[in-house]
Amino acid sequence: xxxxxxxxxxxxxxxxxxxxxxxxxxxxxxxxxxxxxxxxxxxxxxxxxxxxxxxxxxxxxxxxxxxxxxxxxxxxxxxxxxxxxxxxxxxxxxxxxxxxxxxxxxxxxxxxxxxxxxxxxxxx
Amino acid sequence: xxxxxxxxxxxxxxxxxxxxxxxxxxxxxxxxxxxxxxxxxxxxxxxxxxxxxxxxxxxxxxxxxxxxxxxxxxxxxxxxxxxxxxxxxxxxxxxxxxxxxxxxxxxxxxx
Numbered sequence: 001x002x003x004x005x006x007x008x009x010x011x012x013x014x015x016x017x018x019x020x021x022x023x024x025x026x027x028x029x030x031x032x033x034x035x036x037x038x039x040x041x042x043x044x045x046x047x048x049x050x051x052x053x054x055x056x057x058x059x060x061x062x063x064x065x066x067x068x069x070x071x072x073x074x075x076x077x078x079x080x081x082x083x084x085x086x087x088x089x090x091x092x093x094x095x096x097x098x099x100x101x102x103x104x105x106x107x108x109x110x111x112x113x114x115x116x117x118x119x120x121x122x123x124x
Numbered sequence: 125x126x127x128x129x130x131x132x133x134x135x136x137x138x139x140x141x142x143x144x145x146x147x148x149x150x151x152x153x154x155x156x157x158x159x160x161x162x163x164x165x166x167x168x169x170x171x172x173x174x175x176x177x178x179x180x181x182x183x184x185x186x187x188x189x190x191x192x193x194x195x196x197x198x199x200x201x202x203x204x205x206x207x208x209x210x211x212x213x214x215x216x217x218x219x220x221x222x223x224x225x226x227x228x229x230x231x232x233x234x235x
Contacts, residue, residue, distance in 0.1 A: 045215070113172075
């Protein structure tokens with residue numbers, strides 16, 4: 001059974017940093033790209049970032065380019081999202097999702113499994 | 125990259141059919157056959173319902189179907205059931221820079 005478990009969310013002040021983690025199980029982690037998708041309170045979904053299966057290619061939405069960094073550790077089956085220079089508009093539930101960037105052993109142009117999400121609140 | 129355009133809400137009685145449209149551009153929906161649809165119940169994570177325009181993952185009822193014409197994709201729910209009441213989002217691959225763009229979301233109400 002595929003499971004994605006996010007952690008690391010919380011309350012942070014504007015300009016601060018936070019690192020999210022997503023522990024994956026139930027599939028061959030290194031064969032799939034992974035993505036982060038966020039949802040602001042009462043709003044729609046926004047693709048934020050993605051990383052190839054090997055970790056050698058990373059991708060970002062314009063809204064977070066230069067502030068967020070995605071990475072993965074295959075020894076721990078975990079993907080990370082380092083978020084720096086946080087702004088109020090980054091407040092959202094952040095979901096980890098399997099699939100996305102078309103650079104992997106198994107290419108998925110969609111997100112077939114999602115975690116339960118972790119809430120990030122940026123406020124003073 | 126702007127969000128794909130969906131109607132804010134659609135509704136139907138049990139047993140009826142409803143169709144949700146998802147309008148983009150030639151740079152996303154019209155340019156690739158990589159449209160997916162997600163169902164989201166309140167407080168829950170999104171669930172994949174349709175991928176690659178019209179393919180259904182294992183376990184998704186065949187009441188759900190997808191199609192595309194030009195820059196507009198559509199999700200049809202036939203034989204509407206109470207448990208189909210949820211928010212639905214389309215998503216399209218948009219190329220090697222933007223990667224993915226989601227739709228604005230549609231609330232489906234079962235009357």
